[in-house]
Amino acid sequence: MKAARLYEYDPGMNVQLVIEDIPAPTIAAPDEVIVRVGAAGLCRTDLHIIEGVWKPIMDPHNTLLPYVMGHENAGWVEDVGSNVRTVKPGDAVICHPLRTCGVCLSCHHGHDMYCDHGLFPGLGLDGGFAEYFKTNERSLIRLNTGIVPLDVAPMADAGITAYRAAKRAAKMLPPGSWCAVLGVGGLGHIALQSLRELCGARLIAIDREPGAQVLARDLGADVVLDGGPNLIAELKEITGGGAHVVIDFVGELGVENICWKLLRKGGECIVVGYGGRIEVPTLDLVANEIKIGGSLVGDYTELVELMELNSDGKVKMHYTPYKLDDINTAIDDFKNRRFTGRGVIVP
Ligand SMILES: [Zn+2]
Ligand SMILES: [Zn+2]
Structure with a gap:
């Protein structure tokens, strides 16, 4: 089968994935698909895998490469x-x-x-930048018609x-409250649509890219800010003291030490993007009673709920498709933010 493989880690991200023909995966256990x-x-x-950020966890003994992300x-x-009962060949699925x-x-x-x-x-096992990949029955959700x-x-x-x-976030956001979304990329634009469906809060989208700002407006953000140097003062003025919840989809490049400063007293910051280091004086935690915590991917049932919202047309993925042969172009465009929403690889 055709696959795109990573042959070396490079913090400078100058390596190219190699498109080549490799053996397709085969069933080796009764629950596999x-x-x-x-x-x-x-x-x-x-991108972080290519940079080697994940290497200590994913490839501690240098045995993984060449590798399909x-x-x-x-x-x-x-x-x-032989034990798989809930899906059959030909079923359309999300994994x-x-x-x-x-x-x-x-x-x-x-x-x-x-x-x-x-x-x-x-992320440790060969993935889907290929014509075929292997997972197990428990991870699959059949797509709606x-x-x-x-x-x-x-x-x-x-x-x-x-x-x-x-x-x-929605559990903490009654009507009249404010939620700030930092970063309107592949994740942020889904968060905006989900928040619209899940709560009555006013939504502030923050992104420095004009394309992302347009997308945020199209998706119903009440306020769109460009994240300039006056962001904290600007947001506190609009919200009358700060956001009730901030969701940080960036988590690096300095944003990680701006996100929690956007909160009002008693507010909560949910960190999703990663790569940076948060430094918060304990006095700020105590005096303002703010909370800061991470959020990791999501459970199977959350994916089921999201697919129902999608099938009802309420939450849609904004994407740009690339052929598998053009994956290096896709990566370069992603690094330089040449598309809004998500880049998607099609084998
Ligand atoms: Zn388990
Ligand atoms: Zn991902």
Whole structure:
């Protein structure tokens, strides 16, 4: 099969993925499923993998390369193991990014992301920047009638990650409250639509890219700011003291130490983007009673909920498709923010 493989890590991101012919995965356990990839979202995590940020966790003994990335996958079931009952070849599916075990206590609680034995295709196992990839039955959600893999693939990770943060935020956001969304890229634009459906808060979208600002307005943000040097004062003026909830989809490049300063007293900052280091004086935590915490991808049931919102036309993925052969162009365009929403790779 055709696949795009990473041959070396490079903090400067100057390496190219190599498009080549490699053996397709085969069923090796009764719960496994081979998926013919319909589309695979390109994620900032893929850039961080290339940079070597994930190497200590994902590849501590230098045994992984050459490697197929791609963890935001949707497609059609190609082959199934002997115990698989809920999907059959030909079914259109979206793949929860984690292959969970289903039997550990976290899985029984429905906390898929805490699974003791979770495996992550595209983050340690070969993923979906290829014609086929392998996952397990428990990770699959059959697509609703009329939904095609290309339209939803990034929902598998970018989508649920934004949805989980939005759902948590919505519980703290009655009508009249303010929510600030930092970064209107592949995740932020899903968060805006999800917040619209889940709560009555006023939404402030913050992004320095004009294209992202237009998208934010189209998706119903009440206020769109360009994140200039006066951002904190500007936002406090608009909100009368700060946002009730801030969701930071950037988490690096200095934004990580601006996000929590946008909160009002008692506010909560949900950090989703990563790469930077947050430094908060303990006095600020105490005096303003602010909370700062992370949000990790999302559970299987959250992906089911998001796919229902999508099938009802309420939350849609804005994307630019690229052929697998053009994946290096897609990566370059992503780095330089030449598209809005998500880049999607089509084998
Ligand atoms: Zn991702
Ligand atoms: Zn488990």
